[in-house]
Amino acid sequence: xxxxxxxxxxxxxxxxxxxxxxxxxxxxxxxxxxxxxxxxxxxxxxxxxxxxxxxxxxxxxxxxxxxxxxxxxxxxxxxxxxxxxxxxxxxxxxxxxxxxxxxxxxxxxxxxxxxxxxxxxxxxxxxxxxxxxxxxxxxxxxxxxxxxxxxxxxxxxxxxxxxxxxxxxxxxxxxxxx
Numbered sequence: 001x002x003x004x005x006x007x008x009x010x011x012x013x014x015x016x017x018x019x020x021x022x023x024x025x026x027x028x029x030x031x032x033x034x035x036x037x038x039x040x041x042x043x044x045x046x047x048x049x050x051x052x053x054x055x056x057x058x059x060x061x062x063x064x065x066x067x068x069x070x071x072x073x074x075x076x077x078x079x080x081x082x083x084x085x086x087x088x089x090x091x092x093x094x095x096x097x098x099x100x101x102x103x104x105x106x107x108x109x110x111x112x113x114x115x116x117x118x119x120x121x122x123x124x125x126x127x128x129x130x131x132x133x134x135x136x137x138x139x140x141x142x143x144x145x146x147x148x149x150x151x152x153x154x155x156x157x158x159x160x161x162x163x164x165x166x167x168x169x170x171x172x173x174x175x176x177x178x
Contacts, residue, residue, distance in 0.1 A: 007149055010170065011138055019125040019138055023145050025152045027119045029112050033095035035152060036110055045147035053092045061085050065160050068147060074161035139168035
């Protein structure tokens with residue numbers, strides 16, 4: 001399977017409350033780690049916010065998804081132009097692993113593993129509760145990771161909100177069929 005086909009695969013839900021999604025990215029591992037931890041690079045695909053990379057440290061993530069989209073008019077109803085969350089690291093092992101608590105949304109971990117010249121990124125989001133949150137988080141990680149892939153590959157980034165809407169529909173269909 002090509003990296004492109006692999007990177008289009010949906011995340012999987014385990015036990016109904018844990019999302020796991022993997023993406024294969026061009027390395028080296030330190031470069032991918034920087035996209036996860038440096039505020040200026042992370043804001044290109046997810047959210048800004050300075051991180052003190054040690055267990056117990058708090059940090060704020062600031063999402064401005066309209067800036068990652070073709071137009072603010074694409075924003076789905078019920079979402080604001082800016083969203084913030086204060087998270088807390090549980091574990092950090094640079095440049096391979098970080099795990100943090102996202103209050104009210106669950107626990108998130110990023111794992112990086114070299115695979116030849118590439119890096120396997122595994123995002124695991126645990127403790128998801130409620131159908132709406134699960135669908136929003138599944139679509140959110142998928143859409144944001146689509147942007148990350150574009151940035152690390154040097155290809156044009158898709159519009160976040162339109163990508164999120166498409167993925168949300170696909171996850172809703174998959175969960176209703178399963």
